[in-house]
Amino acid sequence: MFVPSIFLLSIMTFISASASYESKSTSGHAIPFPTHEHLDVNQAIKESTLIQPPETHDINIVDDDNSRWKLKLLHRDKLPFSHFTDHPHRFQARMKRDIKRVHTLTATTNYDEVKEEEFGGFGSEVISGMEQGSGEYFVRIGVGSPVRQQYMVIDAGSDIVWVQCQPCTHCYHQSDPVFDPSLSASFSGVPCSSSLCDRIDNSGCHAGRCKYQVMYGDGSYTKGTMALETLTFGRTVIRDVAIGCGHSNHGMFIGAAGLLGLGGGSMSLVGQLGGQTGGAFSYCLVSRGSTGSTGSLEFGREVLPAGAAWVPLIRNPRAPSFYYIGMSGLGVGGARVPIPEDAFRLTEEGDGGVVMDTGTAVTRLPQEAYVAFRDAFAAQTSSLPRAPAMSIFDTCYDLNGFVTVRVPTISFFLMGGPILTLPARNFLIPVDRKGTFCFAFAPSPTRLSIIGNIQQEGIQISIDGANGFVGFGPNIC
DSSP: OOOOOOOOEEOOSOOOTTSOOOEEOTTSOEEOSOSEEEEEHHHHHHHHHOOOOOSSSSOOOBOOSSSOOEEEEEEGGGSSOOSOOSHHHHHHHHHHHHHHHHHHHHTTOOOOOOOOOOOSOEEEEEEEETTTTOOEEEEEEEETTTTEEEEEEEETTOOOEEEEBSSOSBOOOBSSOOBOGGGOTTOEEOBTTSHHHHTSTTOEEETTEEEEEEEOTTSOEEEEEEEEEEEEETTEEEEEEEEEEEEEEESSOTBSSEEEEOSSSTTSHHHHTHHHHTTEEEEEOOOTTOSSOOEEEEESGGGSOTTOEEEEEEOOTTOTTSEEEOEEEEEETTEEOOOOGGGGOBOTTSOBOEEEOSSOOSEEEEHHHHHHHHHHHHHHTTTSOEEOOBTTBOOEEEOTTOSEEEEEOEEEEETTSOEEEEOGGGTEEEOSSSSEEEEOEEEESSSOEEEOHHHHTTSEEEEETTTTEEEEEOOOO
């Protein structure tokens, strides 16, 4: 039986020698982590505005050793397709996408997906999707036989694995040719009589084939037929994966061929491979604008890192796709903000709670918790010049002319004792080229808290579904 180790976790990028390493919480207990650190203003602006596509169109899998595979994850602004080449447009589009994404998660929409496999562990690299306004990360995998390389959005908050397919009655633009199932020797349609078809919400039948449709809360959708197909991750070949072959698709997926659902449901890729990987996977999202580096996505229990801080994974029967964690509070500058723990509790009715999400960029908090958190941060940054509100952000600063600024650290107090302390670049982000930075949190329209991908950057997130734990590791991207 897997036994997690629980300890204090502090993840930092740059700490000045003048920073204090111990302060008192509101309850009087010592908190042994830095209370302040320095943000490099110029570097943050440079990284956020830089667009540097990868040198090659195909992104290969990294072979760490002979037992596992690591797939590369990439931010969308590093891909060879882009609608917005300037930071202001990318930022505004991303925030519009984020609002729609949050609506998806808070609208209690249920997602559905796929089947099962056999192998040990494998993985891939991860890419980010900032300039399309999506904030999602991309992975490159092979679909069909012979293999057709395709960019796929990874989504830890949904379960369907699908790609756009010919004949395409309504498709958005993608960077690779649309997948043609008639050219794949391994493509096999799922008959209506299959038990797999019964597992899909909103399934139907046409000409003896199982039909599917998924409607996302932001208005996006995919419709088509279910099929069994071969997916290739580097040299790892996985046969008979149940995927949606989308003939009518619409939404915020521009550039990608489809979506790789990594949610907690049985039809996600994780769910389909559960017997072989133990429902375990790990990802690390590279920081926005980082050059010469990629994130990673790995599958299999052997990829779970030693030395991570493990917290319980909480299941919500009303939203089985989502990964909930226990959080008891928030800290600013080493001091715990006076917020009732109930603000983050998942109720027996399935309301509230704290979700880890790769598709949401900005962390959302219930209104009461957000206001107390924001006010605590503003009080400790009162010496910094303020700037007008920007998009969804109501707490912004004019850092034009500053080289570095000293800011209080931000911490998540997690269930069981671990304290996750974020680097400054994960909560104070540039929103233009002029030096306007904003506090990268926003209020949630409901009691649901969502930890977004900006706050997750540079941290290895490991999910062990079989044993019910989520791990937070050091910066390894």
